Amino acid sequence: MPGNTFGQLFQVTTAGESHGGALTAIIDGCPPGLELMAKDIQVELDRRRPGQSDITSQRQEEDKIEIMSGVMEGKTTGTPILLIARNKDARAEDYDHLKNLYRPGHADATYQAKYGIREWRGGGRASARETLARVAAGVVAQKYLREKFGVEIISYVEQIGDIKADLDYRKVTKKEVESNTVRCPDKQAAKEMVKLIKEVQAEGDSLGGIIRGVLRKIPTGLGEPVFDKLPADLAKAMMSIGATKGFEFGSGFAAAEMRGSKHNDVFCASDTLPAGRQGCKIKTCTNHAGGTLGGISTGEDIHFRVAFKPVATISKEQETVDKEGKKVKLAATGRHDPCVLPRAVPIVDGMAALVLMDHYLRHKAQNL
Amino acid sequence: MPGNTFGQLFQVTTAGESHGGALTAIIDGCPPGLELMAKDIQVELDRRRPGQSDITSQRQEEDKIEIMSGVMEGKTTGTPILLIARNKDARAEDYDHLKNLYRPGHADATYQAKYGIREWRGGGRASARETLARVAAGVVAQKYLREKFGVEIISYVEQIGDIKADLDYRKVTKKEVESNTVRCPDKQAAKEMVKLIKEVQAEGDSLGGIIRGVLRKIPTGLGEPVFDKLPADLAKAMMSIGATKGFEFGSGFAAAEMRGSKHNDVFCASDTLPAGRQGCKIKTCTNHAGGTLGGISTGEDIHFRVAFKPVATISKEQETVDKEGKKVKLAATGRHDPCVLPRAVPIVDGMAALVLMDHYLRHKAQNL
């Protein structure tokens, strides 16, 4: 598969560029009978949409989704679901001066090197606009998992620049996440983050940060050893989002300094497994593991962190080169985000849902 | 694919348990004409082998590899290559007392929950012994990439417990890595690491750490947007190795606190692309990106870090539960490693090679 398809059984194929005709996803493998309407998807797209607040890009896109196939009378039929959102506010002319330039921190040079041709308008396929399709597809997975198992997928901003939220991941609610524009449930930190974003934007610069993902009420048994461990597929999903630089699962890098006697989560209580599954279902007092053992979900909360680099497009003047390798100066004038994290939260939610959904179907095929 | 196959075009399928008959890999998709002998593979297996030094498990395995197909008169033929290493020193009786126990930090409980049955001897498929097949397959990829492009794949131990090496990743050589048993090229740190490992082992406890991977002389253009970005597939590869808890690419988590004006790597020089590829090949003064932009290799060094948790098996007594959920005490008596990192270095090398090789073939199919 050439790279624009994610998942094996809940298979999502996306297409579309920043300034092309539309962004699209085909979902193949969605179980039949799921209630699905465009407005279900719209809610999440609105969380990702540019222009949603004063700390995001002012590009005006409705990101209006149409369901073109796979759904009849409000229910999925088991056949492929086509989701499409036409581009509206694509100002290709904003990018004319970039036609022969390579922007630092962007994929201009590598697309040119790889393909020998590149769509220079708004980053083409490398634009973050591509993630619209991920969010749209992710909604369908989230809806299924929520209705079937009560799965909760809650990502939130934990750090922007050097401002860190002080939160217990086990207690955060979706409502708290949505209570401010920066999507950080620590209200005090959120205020400081907004302030920092505005300051840095005024300087013509940009910020990075960290998003934490928390997945609750996860069925036991998800994850396929040895290569398709659940943390491995989550890592891939997150690191496939543009601008990500790191992924930690459970204890993460802190595990490097811990002793085994400390890191091992003690099995403090137990539960019964579903009929036909001999043995007990473990519960752990601590959760350094992050919700999996041997790559398979334990049923404990899954939690992970994703690091994002600062946005590459800045209005500060930078040195760069053109296609011939000649040095030139560049200062962005387009409509860019000073910090991508608030809009990246639903992307993390969506990708996590795609991983879980795919693994649920894979587990079901072989074992249930 | 149910989880034991890695890669699409350089496809590696592995089988085998800790105490089964053999460990195996089938490599399908290796280009024909590559010179390959068992001894090429043996060299790397010996780096992963238990019993290789006084800081590793004392299980005595030759890990002798046989090439059973796909090679004729010392050259690959383009047909599947079967690699097999029979288990020799499998003492199943060592595990009798674990038949009904769930070991903390291990996959016993999750395998039971997932499959309703588990191979309890030595962890079965969840054993680190599984990685033998990864290393063996990785050698074939490494050999091809080295002979074709001069690619260098050099992983090394950067941290064990709280002891951190002080190294410039751009300068480390393979010879330095192999100059001590702990595989840390900083000699002073290496000594301290060995000392710490022995101390902690004496306490019946275990250690984690961090391995850095460095990939040099990488062809430009590897990586398939949008989901199969090179860092995404490296993340998956590394996080699929047992005991890993985190992955950083390039600037990693430190990127969260940087400004865009600082993080963007300035294009300080340029080069020509191969014929037919218009545009210049960029070079960057810094390398926060880590060797890719938009998920596609720039030709700069690729560098990343992988966090390992401390080994779950410890001889200190721990609390745990049995299959019925009853509390029991457990103190390991088997032959386990106090710290997995020295032996994990060739695994990181091998997995990195598998990712690169697969992406090279994918890039070639569509673009070269």
Place this chain on the structure above:
Amino acid sequence: MPGNTFGQLFQVTTAGESHGGALTAIIDGCPPGLELMAKDIQVELDRRRPGQSDITSQRQEEDKIEIMSGVMEGKTTGTPILLIARNKDARAEDYDHLKNLYRPGHADATYQAKYGIREWRGGGRASARETLARVAAGVVAQKYLREKFGVEIISYVEQIGDIKADLDYRKVTKKEVESNTVRCPDKQAAKEMVKLIKEVQAEGDSLGGIIRGVLRKIPTGLGEPVFDKLPADLAKAMMSIGATKGFEFGSGFAAAEMRGSKHNDVFCASDTLPAGRQGCKIKTCTNHAGGTLGGISTGEDIHFRVAFKPVATISKEQETVDKEGKKVKLAATGRHDPCVLPRAVPIVDGMAALVLMDHYLRHKAQNL
């Protein structure tokens, strides 16, 4: 992959139902730099379009294709190509009386059994309308192969009912195929076929037949043993078209009665292989093999035959059952084809092209 994706490296994913919003294909893996315009695709869609002549369904569909992504300034960019054709003349009300019926020879009952829900308007996803997306995607493959290698893909009607064309497959031209509405290059037989179709239509009945596919100027070396042999993938491609019942490659079923000494194609001449490929390129005097040996293309013409059953929808009254299993009478009143073969010719062309293109990229990845 759940079934709506074809190919591995030239990967086509389709979506859409007979009476849904649109028919769509996403092509992922098309090499960059191919000139592609909507009108290139339109030509082939017009060959498949209903209402094109007096022997096809009179449903009025423009089948107007839009290229929504993956193409910039008339050239493919290496990113996914989205093709979309909106349904216009979908008269869902024509199907109201079928909501609770299972039509004989159709997939109504099996979709219901499989998914527990079915799109009953016009057959939903099981409608032949689905093949629009195959033809559209097939054009892109055909164009690439023609421009790169001069590959000619020529399918034609060889038999309808009991009327058989008398033709030498080695000599048929595309112009001859297009010289009559039934797409049979034997003019006399074509006339009789048209006459028969009209007669049978008047009787309220339908016809089947046989299409022959001929692929010329095929690169040597396509086909991946052991499972993905070229004839195997062509067989799958053809048998995945609705209404097909048989596939013969080269000598086909006649081979069963031949002796080895007769069937073996003598190597009557030889040619040189490209540089780096030792050995001679064979040519054969006869071509019972059909253009492959061991599943790999020899460079000789590939030829095969595909059997189609008579159209299941007939206006003659038939007995059938409703969803409750109660017997009912049914006589179709919709706009159906009396014989699908003339419109199926571009579908066979398209599917053959998809197979060849995918195998070319696969061969290139590993061997070229």
Place this chain on the structure above:
Amino acid sequence: MPGNTFGQLFQVTTAGESHGGALTAIIDGCPPGLELMAKDIQVELDRRRPGQSDITSQRQEEDKIEIMSGVMEGKTTGTPILLIARNKDARAEDYDHLKNLYRPGHADATYQAKYGIREWRGGGRASARETLARVAAGVVAQKYLREKFGVEIISYVEQIGDIKADLDYRKVTKKEVESNTVRCPDKQAAKEMVKLIKEVQAEGDSLGGIIRGVLRKIPTGLGEPVFDKLPADLAKAMMSIGATKGFEFGSGFAAAEMRGSKHNDVFCASDTLPAGRQGCKIKTCTNHAGGTLGGISTGEDIHFRVAFKPVATISKEQETVDKEGKKVKLAATGRHDPCVLPRAVPIVDGMAALVLMDHYLRHKAQNL
């Protein structure tokens, strides 16, 4: 996937050449808890084994299978199952004179052209010996399907040369198939077939024929539209067996001459679907469809026919060319079969089982 893997969820990867170390299959995706012993597999391998009767090749191979992983205490564990059979009677020296020759009807020339190198001993990977691994893997699928659903898979020889059996496929039993060496349940025809085989062998020539496959007690709902229809995947499976030239499903090529009113199978009775599946389960009086509608199983018997060409290796002298294209004479002296069909019966059984099993798991994942 480079071609040596079959199936998506019940995934079989094979390796091994005629004169290499061993033939192997790794089965990944087998549900846990299936009882499996080497002797279960041996039974079927013995049906495929050379030297089993006076009408097969006299190569002496035990074809002794070992289960090296994935099974514990006689039950599958859900982890990959490695099956291996070492080559014993591989007389590489028999093939010395073929090193520089291309045998007519064989893959020598195409392997050379594709890979630039070829394993010339006994056909290497292109040898029919490769099918050993298919049969071995097929047993596991057959066993699962039989125990879970009572599925019966019965293939038999229907024609050899011009001798045709007179049989009702609905009534044939496995016992009848095994009652003679040629595996044709029509006793009279079987005698004539054996006689013909011996005559033709004496002439130094070879024979082709037709095998029919019958699959009974098939669960309803198997098959994934639109590309992975059940008949499409069966066609691929059968046409991937060496020496096959044609595939017919249900009415097959005869459908070309039938009218729709005749071909449509009337729904003559009905049954109830499992709970949660609204609608009735159809039964048909006739079975031209062959057991599927729209590519999805109806629950009726599946039946198909596979045409085999006469064996390419004959002892009669033939003209051919060497690697330089020079004409040479060739008369086979090795141990070859005069007619492959009796030994091909378990291969057809095995491949059919692999298709069914994979589709069962795929159906289960999405729908059950």
